[in-house]
Amino acid sequence: MSYAFPKKITAGLTFRHSINLTAYPASIWSITIFLRGATAIDITAAKDGNLHIFNVPADTTKNYKAGHYGYSLRATDQNGNVEEIEAGAIEIISDLASLSDPIDSRTxxxxxxxxxxxxxxxxxxxxxxxxxxxxxxxxxxxxxxxxxxxxxxxxxxxxxxxxxxxxxxxxxxxxxxxx
Structure with a gap:
């Protein structure tokens, strides 16, 4: 079951994504995304009713290293039980505003x-x-x-x-x- 986690994050931009998981309500479960690639990044979602909200400010994402990452979206309940909801691949794209050297952006x-x-x-x-x-x-x-x-x-x-x-x-x- 896919929860349509984004396939790309752009460094230097605010990252916002919300997930409504009926099987993992925010009142009982906390959700964390673990990214592993050029560096390790862990993002924990805030709770808003039954929604899990990922909101990472641009000041934080500007330090993300560009590259391909594997991810694991995990839910943890109040008793410490951990379940993997989804796993896959995601790409962190460089912030063009932060690049000063010439780049070849062709595919x-x-x-x-x-x-x-x-x-x-x-x-x-x-x-x-x-x-x-x-x-x-x-x-x-x-x-x-x-x-x-x-x-x-x-x-x-x-x-x-x-x-x-x-x-x-x-x-x-x-x-x-x-x-």
Whole structure:
């Protein structure tokens, strides 16, 4: 059972999240999220009626180290019984306002697409796919394979951009009228 704990937290921003757990009412249970990754972070929820409220100020989250973390959402009752409600993965994203050094914020697909296009461009002037020099051989990836990979990454980048712009990630919608 998933309680839709966020998959990302941005360092330097206030983190707010509330959970209504009918099986773990706030009057009896306290809820803590344990994050383990680049550092250890423990966040205990405050109680508001039967809601469990996570509220971490920006002054605290600004010290969170970016990276991928595992998490365990746990409930503890008044008798010391502990139950894991949910476990999974979460990402802490760097606060862009705190970064002063240049960064490459492109996705993996964008970086790979640029690298493939650079290789294809460089290969446009080379005609050998394979050659031997002093008992050493060099095999180049066939141009057809590079183009196939480039097209695959172009599609992935287009899906990422569509998703970022709130568009349909599967492309155009084709409406059909029956009858």
């Amino acid at each position: 993996h697909a964008q970086k790979t697409l640029a690298a493939l296009e650079a290789v294809i461009e460089g290969r446009a002037t080379l005609d050998q796919e394979h050659y031997r020099l002093n008992n050493r051989e060099l095999w180049r990836t066939p141009l057809t394979d590079l183009i196939k990979l480039r097209n695959q990454y172009r599609n992935e980048v287009a899906r990422e951009q569509a998703k970022a712009n709130g568009q349909n990630i599967f492309g155009k919608v084709i409406r059909v009228r029956l009858g």
